[in-house]
Amino acid sequence: MTQLAAGHLKIQQDTIPELNPSYRLLLGPGPCNVDPRVLRITLSPQLGHLDPEFFAILEDTAHLLRWMFQTKNEMTLCVSGSGFSGAEAVLCNLLEEGDTIISGSLGFFSGQIVEISQRAGANVVNLETELGAPLEADVLEQAFKDHPEAKIFATAIAETSTGLLQPLAELERVTHAHGALFVVDAVCGLGGVPMNVDEMKIDACYAGSQKSIGALPGLAPVTLNERAVQVIKNRKRPVQSYYFDLQYLHRYWNGDHNYHHTACSNLVYGLREAVCIAMEEGLEARWARHQLNGDALKAGIEAMGLKLLTRPGYALSVLTAVSLPEGVDELAIRNGLLDEYNIEIGGGFGPLKGRLIRIGLMGYNSCRKNVDTVLAALEHILPRSGLTPQAGAALAAADAVYTR
Amino acid sequence: MTQLAAGHLKIQQDTIPELNPSYRLLLGPGPCNVDPRVLRITLSPQLGHLDPEFFAILEDTAHLLRWMFQTKNEMTLCVSGSGFSGAEAVLCNLLEEGDTIISGSLGFFSGQIVEISQRAGANVVNLETELGAPLEADVLEQAFKDHPEAKIFATAIAETSTGLLQPLAELERVTHAHGALFVVDAVCGLGGVPMNVDEMKIDACYAGSQKSIGALPGLAPVTLNERAVQVIKNRKRPVQSYYFDLQYLHRYWNGDHNYHHTACSNLVYGLREAVCIAMEEGLEARWARHQLNGDALKAGIEAMGLKLLTRPGYALSVLTAVSLPEGVDELAIRNGLLDEYNIEIGGGFGPLKGRLIRIGLMGYNSCRKNVDTVLAALEHILPRSGLTPQAGAALAAADAVYTR
Structure with missing residues (x-):
């Protein structure tokens, strides 16, 4: 073999430390800590991506995801990647060069619909809302009047950069009245906030494994109804x-399992287990649990004298965005929690950088213990930033929610 | 909340069986069974994708991958996805609509360079070789003469669909003589076959975590040199x-760690550990181990009267493609191994479907025990397909390789 090349480039072995990650309580915008059952089952023996046993596991997982999405859509599967891989798969399969899409950009995450669609060659009508406020149906109505050619309206049900729960019923009505496809980003919402793909007439929806579903990152569940599938089948040019070709992925997941890519069996095991856990709990109970713990956290936050970013009535249960008073150092608060309490929370993105903290209570992490823990930690950390929460007020306010 | 929708779509809980995957010996074309150290470390506590501790782990992992690629390339990172995600990232960052790429299509996998590039809007000059034979430099020379505008030549160092080790030195010389970029698919090769990105003057290279590197699937290591990076920086249109935007990914992995997507900490832990294990072994020792076990397997296969698909002198150490005589049922052999021995091997793709079996010995799985195991199992399974290997001949032939 003439190609044999010696390992000339050496590395100092002692420059690579032993891997000992801290044990964090992950209360940011996701990932959240997974249920120990999920982690344990991830260690089950590996299966090849073309093993008949694995095909049965793919089918079970798609079946479980249909339940979680509340849909009968045949095309329900996972893209092997993060939540954005699901967004890109849905958008670049539905869009062709020159198509028009209206984006309900509620913040950083749904705002990425703009960039993903533009890169796919689409014309984007960007409806940006005031940060923390929902998109109103009349704004969408006007956009469709100005752009009757629009093929898709896409927005998020749960915008994690601002903690917004976007009402969808009116937006769906307007979208379908104009004959467009209704596409919903549920990356942070699925499994945590009330949603029902079929009843809400969502044509295509994408999610992320590591948020309210409560699995590890690395899989993006997506579902498309027959109308959306027909749009893909009638494309003039290949995706x-x-x-990200959804027809290939569908064939691999739900058809004859023809090879498309090497899916990671262990990640699929974990996602399957996370949805089984959700099924044991029940969807309504799970939504109610996220609502209760989110309410308790918000009550505690407000009792400390802090304000929510989100407009009243539109706050998301699974993620709470807290505006900081002028001059308060967001990073100091986050680092204090991380370094002294091993608690991760999120900061602000883009125009909100440095101006807010974001606390997630998703999946396994949405529990009373974590609400009390983060409130108690904040009560100790905030005074260093010049804030003066009244001792015990936050926990008392949270307690009142739990006992109401 | 007007959006509350009840969980009308029920699922029969007892239709979802307990997850108990069989314990397979994975001797297909990847994934391979990972070292127990890799699986164990995968269970380390999760870290958020924006945790400073995780940034250090990303930097260590990139550093380790530079060693494995044998490169000083700054832009060395992982795409969060399978090997094809690495292929697509490299190709769609380097290619713009209307560019010409010459593809050295050695079989199914390097053949996908054609589809990925066409979908990205490129003109593809497809140099298909006879299956099992390498691409000759004069064929490439002629293609460049016919297509002087070609911007990229891309091929694989290790084509897993045919078990081919493609010599690269002459192809590199021709490619660079014509001013094009030299792109190499090392999905199956990296960590198993002798390669050295800098010495071999490879401009861009992509790999897969689950093959000869010996980690779980889900990460695609890629590396690009300064020349390739400049091509990306000088693009007329965004990727x-x-x-798959490599500049974003590079910034996240190696720069200021600005958010791009939610990387899975646990998969990164496992990949980092796999490369640490390779470092303890040493690259030359690792290449030699793969060569020795591959040689022993091939000796055993030939002693059973079977033929290799690959042209003599070009056989890949990490994967052995075995041609089956007319009338022998490939699936019966594979199912026999799977059902009775819990051993997975691969079949043929495309025109080779039903005509060959493929046996991988990659990473942790490349060891004498597995060579003997699969040869012994084949000796028992093959007679059912009308083949009559001489009892004990395969093991004796393998033994002779180990004791030569």
Whole structure:
């Protein structure tokens, strides 16, 4: 073999430390800590991506995801990637060069619909809302009047950058009245906030494994109804991406399991287990649990004299965005929690950088213990930033929610 | 909340069986069974994708991957996805609509360079070789003469569909003589076959975590040199994909760690550990181990009267493609191994479907025990397909390789 090349480039072995990650309580915008059952089952023996046993596991997982999405859509599967891989798969399969899409950009995450669609060659009508406020139906109505050619309206049910729960019923009505496809980003919402793909007439929806579903990151569940599937089948040009081609992925997950890519069996095991856990709990109970713990956290936050970013009535249960008073150092608060309490929370993105903290209570992490823990930690950390929460007020306010 | 929708769509809980995957010996074309150290460390506590501790782990992992690629390339990172996600990231960052790429299509996998590039809007000059034979430099020379505008030549160092080790030195010389970029698919090769990105003057290279590197699937290591990076920086249009945008990914992995997507900490832990294990072994020792076990397997296969698909002198150490005589049922052999021995091997793709079996010995799985195990199992299974290997001949032939 003439190609044999010696390992000339050396590395100092002692420059690579032993891997000992801290044990964090992950109360940011996701990932959350997974149920120990999920982690344990992740260690089950590996299966090849073309093993008949694995095909049965894929089918079970798709079946479970249909339940979680509350849909009968045949095309329900996972993209092997993060939540954005699901967004890109849905958008670049539905869009062709020159198509028009209206984006309900509620913040950083749903705002990425703009960039993903533009890169796919689409014309984007960008409806940006005031941060923390929902998109109103009349704004969408006007956009459709100005752009009757629009093929898709896409927005998020749960915008994690601002903690917003976007009401969808009116937006769906307007979208379908104009004959467009109704596409919903549920990356942070699925499994945590009330949603029902079929009843809400969502044509295509994408999610992320690591948020309210409560699995590890690395899989993006997506579901498309027959109308959306027909749009893909009637494309004039192939989808720009092989990796994100939903017809190939559907065939691999739900059809004859023809090879498309090497799915990670262990990640699929964990996602399957997370949805089984949700099924044991029940969807309504799970939504109610996220609502209760989110309410208790918000009561505690407000009792400390802090304000929510989100407009009243539109606050998301699974993620609470807290505006900081002028001059308060967001990073100091986050680092205090991280370094002294091993608690991770999130900061602000883009125009909100440095101006807010974001606390997630998702999946396994949405529990009373975590609400009390983070409130108690904040009560100790905030005074260093010049804030003066009244001792015990936060926990008392949270307690009142639990006992109301 | 007007959006509350009840969980009308029920699922029969007892239709979802307990998850108990069989314990397979994975001797297909990847994934392989990972070292127990890799699986164990995968269970380390989760870290958020924006945790400073995780940033250090990303930097260590990139550093380790530079060693494995044998490169000083700054832009060395992982795409969160399978090997094809790495292929697509490299190709769609380097290619723009209307560019010409010459593909050295050695079989199914390097053949996908064609589809990925066409979907990205490129003109593809497809140099298909006879299956099992390498691409000759004069064929490439002629293609460049016919297509002087070609911007990229891309092929694989290790084609798993045919078990081919492609010599690269002459192809590199021709490619660079014509001013094009030299792109190499090392999905199956990296960590198993002799390669050295800098010495071999490879401009861009992509790999897969689950093959000879010996980690779980889900990460695609890629590396690009300064020349390739400049091509990306000088693009006229943005990369078609947000998820695969290598400049964003590079900034997240190696720069200021600005948010791009939610990487899975646990998968990164496992990949980091796999490369640490390779470092303890040493690259030359690791390449030699794969060569020795591959040689022993091939000796055993030939002693059973079977033929290798690959042209003599070009056989890949990490994967052995075995041609089956006319009338022998490939699936019966594979199912026999799977059902009775819990051993997975691979079959043929495309025109080779039903005509060959493929046996991988990659990473942790490349060891004498597995060579003997699969040969012994084949000796028992093959007679049912009308083949009559001489009893004990395969093991004796393998033994002779180990004791030569």
